[in-house]
Amino acid sequence: MERTLIVAGFGGQGVLSLGMVIARAGMSEGYEVSWLPSYGPEQRGGTANCHVILSDEPVACPLVGHPQTLIAFNLPSLEKFAQRVVPGGEILVESGLEAAVTREDVRLYALPALEEANRFGDTRVANMVMLGAWLELHPILGDEAIEDALRRVISKRHHDLLPLDLEAIRAGRRLMAMARA
Amino acid sequence: MGERELMKGNEAMAEAAIRAGCRYFFGYPITPQSELLEYMARHLAGRGGVFLQAESEVSAINMVYGAAGAGARVMTATSSPGFSLMQEGLSYMAGAELPAVVVNVVRGGPGLGGLQPAQSDYFQATKGGGHGDYRLIVLAPSSPQEAADLVYEAFDVADRYRNVVLILADSILAQAMEPVELPPARDPASLPAKPWATVGRGERAEPNLVNSLYLAAEDLWALNQRLQAKYRRIEAEETRxxxxxxxxxxxxxxxxxxxxxxxxxxxxxxxxxxxxxxxxxxxxxxxxxxxxxxxxxxxxxxxxxxxxxxxxxxxxxxxxxxxxxxxxxxxxxxxxxxxxxxxxxxxxxxxxxxxxxxxxxxxx
Amino acid sequence: MSVTLRPVFEPTRGLRSDRVTHYCPGCTHGVAHRLVAEVLEELGVLERTVGVASVGCSVLAYNYFLVDMQEAAHGRAPAVATGIKRVLPDRVVFAYQGDGDLAAIGMAEIVHAAARGENITVIFINNANYGMTSGQMAPTTLVGQRTTTTPLGRDPAQAGYPIRVAELLDTLDGPAYIARGSLHDTAHVLQAKRYIRKAFQAQLEGRGFSLVELLSSCPTNWGLEPVEALDFIRERLVPHYPLGELRKPEGVR
CATH class of the missing domain: 3.40.50.920 (Rossmann fold)
Structure with a gap:
């Protein structure tokens, strides 16, 4: 078993922590994991992405050249990475960006993550909505592992947001379930 | 050994250093090593150590010189442009035979270069780097786990030969998070004594001296012969x-x-x-x-x-x-x-x- | 009738009595060494002192002081002293630097050590030129002063103005004690010793950074007889570099 992802968006959209939660949860589920960030020099607003690998065997190289999954939160990220997704792979995008995907050989899921996050009154949890959507597609990480990962990845001063994060994850699962239905 | 923790290479190296008994860190911010510096800033004071942000890499390496000469396990970390600035201090440390651990998280050059990973400091790292006939022991990890293991061991190696050990890293392994099993913590008080260190003369009749100046050519030649003999010993014992x-x-x-x-x-x-x-x-x-x-x-x-x-x-x-x-x-x-x-x-x-x-x- | 002989003068235990220094005849480095050594001896801290020598005429200071010493790279003595003091906060740590070392190549290190209030003592020898490399212009060289790199005299239009180190550092919040003394006559030598004593006292009390600038002679490179060189300090250097205590910790007289 191997799962490879690239998560990309603007800095501040929580793309790095989304990937980190998957890696951390993967580790506690017994997988070999790696998480590799890449970001521009800007502290906020620049583009950010991370490479995540979960595998049964030791990770040879933490760089993901061709991901099975691309989660893209903005157009530049989509343009940069869409062509790299392996044939038969999948792209998860924020609704409205799907028109930019020209590939026919990947599954495309457009999800209103921001809108959903807005309904919770906090656009910062859009990344958790996307995480829920990915988890619905890849049921390899248990709820307990995800909760534990969240607690470790999210800085302590934001722990009051944990219930909201979990709710956003559940919402993302529902959105994905509907999208697939 | 403890449980596995998901850690960035930079953080794994910092924590491994503290567990190796390093309580002194002098550094200057530079991408992509800043997490190491920040980890030390967060953790050293609480564990009986000193973190000090220097005014430049030049000062940082000279603070390391002073601390190493005073007998402490000490570390600094930087990235390529900063490593260039440290060459003067490293040459002096080679001459004075001071042990310390230095991390260079290499980024692309020359000049200000970029922030992305590179291995273009190999010549500078392995051929001396500064002036004079000297070598740093250069260890190159390929994962956060190995980075932690090598940093931990590097302090022993540095002390054994009274030589700087350079950890040559890159921003992939420094910034990547992978599971890391950390080595056990060592009490600095349990480390071997350094009778050559300048800690105040105390009862000694002769003062200790940390120095790389030899004005008589034959004395400098003798130092170089001693250094070369040490380097041959290191070649025999520390090749990995x-x-x-x-x-x-x-x-x-x-x-x-x-x-x-x-x-x-x-x-x-x-x-x-x-x-x-x-x-x-x-x-x-x-x-x-x-x-x-x-x-x-x-x-x-x-x-x-x-x-x-x-x-x-x-x-x-x-x-x-x-x-x-x-x-x-x-x-x-x-x-x-x-x-x-x-x-x-x-x-x-x-x-x-x-x-x-x-x-x-x-x-x- | 028995006569009790009481010593009126003894060599200090802080200096090696068996070594002849390399300093030129008439140079006051030797006086400054002696003052530092006497103060360390009188304070009873010779056994727990670590000194840092710098690059310049005093590069071999470690051959004369009977304390543990480190030799620093050019200008870096305050950084080296910082490293030592942070590891050994209960030891007495001092740096001994000249004006090229401290005020040119090492300006960053001295300013930041002072700004941090680093609990070390710096003895700063100002002789208005680079002595060791045989008399080039220093940051402290006076306007009009001839050196081997200002053969027509220092022209401020071309080479700028001399730096008053004590005053410059006195703008910072970090230092606890800053003074400028001179070594051109006995009265001033004794005053300089009082300054040095207060500087080390400040360190022992944990008050922070202390620096004593000492106007010092360089007859060889100034092209003067030793006595004329002392006159040069009095007539030319002192007017430009006023003497006195610029900064004192509270409660210190």
């Missing part, structure tokens, strides 16, 4: 490397650090999909370079490919080691452009094609 699938390999790839991980992925693919018998030889100590082991391994093969995130630096040491016994090829990219696994696969295929027995004549 790792091998993967090199038994009965027809071809050898030589790569270190994160580049070795890319090479490993490429080799794995070629062995699995095309049945090519390619092995990986990974130098861990870049100085002393594992020349003999490499020569032995290379002897039975048809060709050696050196892969680097540079325009070709380690390849010179590979050629010196192999001494023309088999063809040595090079593949590399630099400036922060990290070679893709497919490119590495392609480079290996190219070498294989060019060194197959059927090509008894030059290919081009």
């Amino acid at each position: 490397w790792a091998e993967e699938w090199t038994e009965e390999a027809d071809w050898l790839v030589v790569a270190y650090g994160s580049m070795a991980r890319i090479a490993l992925a490429a080799i794995r693919q070629l062995r699995r999909e095309e049945g090519l018998r390619v092995g990986l030889f990974r130098p861990i100590s870049l100085w002393p370079f594992p020349s003999r082991a490499l020569a032995r391994r290379a002897a039975g093969t048809r060709g050696v490919l050196t892969m680097e995130m540079s325009t070709g630096q380690m390849v010179e040491d590979v050629r010196l080691a192999v001494e023309g016994a088999v063809p040595v090829r090079f593949f590399g990219k630099t400036g922060g452009v990290v070679p893709e696994v497919e490119e590495a696969v392609e480079a290996i295929r190219r070498m294989v094609a060019e060194t197959e027995p059927r090509h008894a004549h030059p290919v081009r």
Whole structure:
């Protein structure tokens, strides 16, 4: 078993922590994991992405050249990475960006993550909505592992947001379930 | 050993240093090593140590000089432009034979260069770097786990030889998070004494002196002879490397650090999909370079490919080691452009094609 | 009738009595060494002192002081002293630097050590030129002063103005004690010793950074007889570099 992802968006959209939660949860589920960030020099607003690998065997190289999954939160990220997704792979995008995907050989899921996050009154949890959507597609990480990962990845001063994060994850699962239905 | 924790290479190195008994860190912010500096800033004071942000890398390395001379386990970390600024201090530390651990998370150069990973400081790291005939012991980890292990051990190695140990890292392994099992914590009070350190004369009749000035030529010659004897001892005792699938390999790839991980992925693919018998030889100590082991391994093969995130630096040491016994090829990219696994696969295929027995004549 | 002989003068235990220094005849480095050594001896801290020598004429200071010493790279003595003091906060740590070392190549290190209030003592020898490399212009060289790199005299239009180090550092919040003394006559030598004593006292009390600037002679490179060189300090250097205590910790007289 191997799962490879690239998560990309603007800095501040929580793309790095989304990937980190998957890696951390993967580790506690017994997988070999790696998480590799890449970001521009800007502290906020620049583009950010991370490479995540979960595998049964030791990770040879933490760089993901061709991901099975691309989660893209903005157009530049989509343009940069869409062509790299392996044939038969999948792209998860924020609704409205799907028109930019020209590939026919990947599954495309457009999800209103921001809108959903807005309904919770906090656009910062859009990344958790996307995480829920990915988890619905890849049921390899248990709820307990995800909760534990969240607690470790999210800085302590934001722990009051944990219930909201979990709710956003559940919402993302529902959105994905509907999208697939 | 404790449980595995998901850690960035930078943080793993910092924590491993503290567990090795290092309580003093002097540094200056520079991407992509700042997490290491910040980790020390957060953790050292609470564990009985001192973190100090210096006004420059020049000052940082000289604070390290003072602290090392005072007998402490001490560390600094920087990235390429900062490492250039430290060369003066490192040369003085070599002359005064001071032990310390220095981390260089290499980024692309020359000049201000970029922030992305590179291996273009190999020459500077392994050939001395500053003025004078000296060497740093250079260890190149290829994962956060190995980075933690090598940093932990580096303090013992540095103390054993009274020599700076340089951890040559890159921003892939420094910024990547992987599971890390940390070594047990050591009490600084339990470490071997350093009777040569300048801690105040106390009962001693003769003061201790930390110094690299020898105005009489014969005295400086004697120092250099002593240093060279030490370097020969280090070559004999501290040469490290790792091998993967090199038994009965027809071809050898030589790569270190994160580049070795890319090479490993490429080799794995070629062995699995095309049945090519390619092995990986990974130098861990870049100085002393594992020349003999490499020569032995290379002897039975048809060709050696050196892969680097540079325009070709380690390849010179590979050629010196192999001494023309088999063809040595090079593949590399630099400036922060990290070679893709497919490119590495392609480079290996190219070498294989060019060194197959059927090509008894030059290919081009 | 028995006569009790009482010593009126003894060599200090802080200096090696068996070594002849390399300093030129008439140079006041030797006086400054002696004052530092006497103060350390009188304070009873010779056994727990670590000194840092710098690059310049005093590069071999470690051959004369009978304390543990480190030799620093050019200008870096305050950084080296910082490293030592942070590891050994209960030891007495001092740096001994000249004006090229401290005020040119080492300006960053001295300013930041002072700004941090680093609990070290710096003895700063100002002789208005680079002595060791035989008399080039220093940051402290006076306007009009001839040196081997200002053969027509220092022209501010071309080479700028001399730096008053004590005053410059006195703009910072970090230092606890800053003074400038002179070594051109006995009265001033004794005053300089009082300054040095207060500087080390400040360190022992944990008050922070202390520096004593000492106007010092360089007859060889100034091209003067030793006595004329002392006159040069009095007539030329003192007017430009006023003497006195610029900064004192509260409660210190």
